[in-house]
Amino acid sequence: MDVVIIGNGIAGNAAAQAALRHPKARVTLVDRSSLPFHSACVLPDYIADSLQSDVVILKPLSSRRFKRILGEEIQAIDPLEQKIVTKKKTIPYDKLILATGSRPSIPSVPGAGLAGNFCLKHLGDAELIRQFPARKALVVGSGLIGLEVAAALKKRGQSVTVIENQDRLGPRIFDPPVATYVQKILEGHGIRFGVGESVTEILGKNQVKTIKTSKRELKRDLVIWAVGMQPESRLAWEAGLKLGNQGGLIVGKSLETSQTGIFSAGDVTEFPDPLFAGSRLNLFWYFGASQGRVAGLNSVGIRSEFPPTLQMGTARLFDTTLVFVGYTGVELQEIGLSPETQDLTTKHRFLHKVFLNGGLVGLQMVNPLRHEILMANQVLRTPKAGLPIPWYLKRLYSHHTG
């Protein structure tokens, strides 16, 4: 059985590993970039020089039944003939797994093509940012990547300004009180912020020099775009696969796309959300790892399902730890639910809880204590709020006690 995987990220590699569990599966992984398999999550630490590149680059899979083709641009997928077409050859497949990931979106602002404009997606971008001589940086977008890059550049000794076009930091991961608290901490480390501000024009001859925003004019020589990601689903769209509202591939629980025999995993996948009516993109590492495994198993005929999972993440900015799990109050309000929030604050810590129908569905923490981190488990198991009962609760203790 020939399984072909497109994408050399975590989802693709996890899928390859899972598919190889079948003794007769032969797996080919194709990617257009020739970068080694690496961890995208730790790139800000790599930029800040607090990590060596051997931690960033992950150990690749090796097996006699596994082949990796890097640096080969895929031109088309042919679902009827069951083959993919690259520049030099066609590769036939029995099952195809799309793990093409996402690409950073850069708004069409005049001057965004000048030297000094970067985004952070893969190791190549991180190397470019490290090598670019700059003293003053502007980070556009204050999501997780934006904040982490801002802290990393600050550690490299650059002066950093972060601008965000919405009214607060990290609009998708923080509620307003947490955003204000985080902003205050980061301002204490010398990062400047501008909220409700967007870039209108970038000026400069050969490289970035002046940046015009909706409020002011800044002299900067480095711009990092961290305004969000888009699923890399063009190939799938051309092949006639069904896409969702956010541009990702629509899948069922087994991660099979609208075309039988083609599976999807990772950033390119739009998975039904436990609470929201529609499906959502989940651009997180463990979604890639877990969906890759499920897609890989299903592709070789081992039945597996991807369980409903919530977003969660951690970040360390200087000596501050940020943890967020589940939903934010604002996004629940936007879909017409009425969540309640609870804040607990001390001098160095901030704890923000989001409740829905009396069940904990969201948690945002700044400098949490050890046992508070473990509270994340509570968020992931609140059927009271309408979330499905997770699989592991049924398994708990059934095989643990003798």
Added chain:
Amino acid sequence: MQKMIVTNPKVCTGCRVCESVCSLVHDGECNPARSRIRIIRWETQGVDIPVTCLQCEEAPCQEACPTHAIRRNPETRAMETREELCIQCHMCALACPFGATLIAPEGKVLRCDLCQGDPECVKLCEKKAIQYLPVTQLAPNRMRQAVKDYFPDLQADSFI
């Protein structure tokens, strides 16, 4: 043969020797805050339950780890953290459904490594509330326990 740690809450007295010895063996100090096994106590009902890592087959901690620092020891089947790769992002602690991945006060990740196949807590458990058994013995043991519950008069021999 693959063995796993099996607990029996019914006989646990909550003495917490396992917590002390675990931290002593791994970190050289008797400090329950650094123990990889924890006794969860329900004070009013007098129930003590030892909880430790279950070494899940499809482990959420492993999938959450961005640097692939967690891997399974092929001999003991324990999920082990490679210190040199761990960046202490604590995603494994967030992802663990059982809260069995713990964090030391200074940030180090604590997870049961089965003491390289010879768990010290098992040796010191006076009441045999923690045992290290081959997986094939688990079901017969439970049958035996069920029979004993049904016939309380049975003077059953050892419960392994």
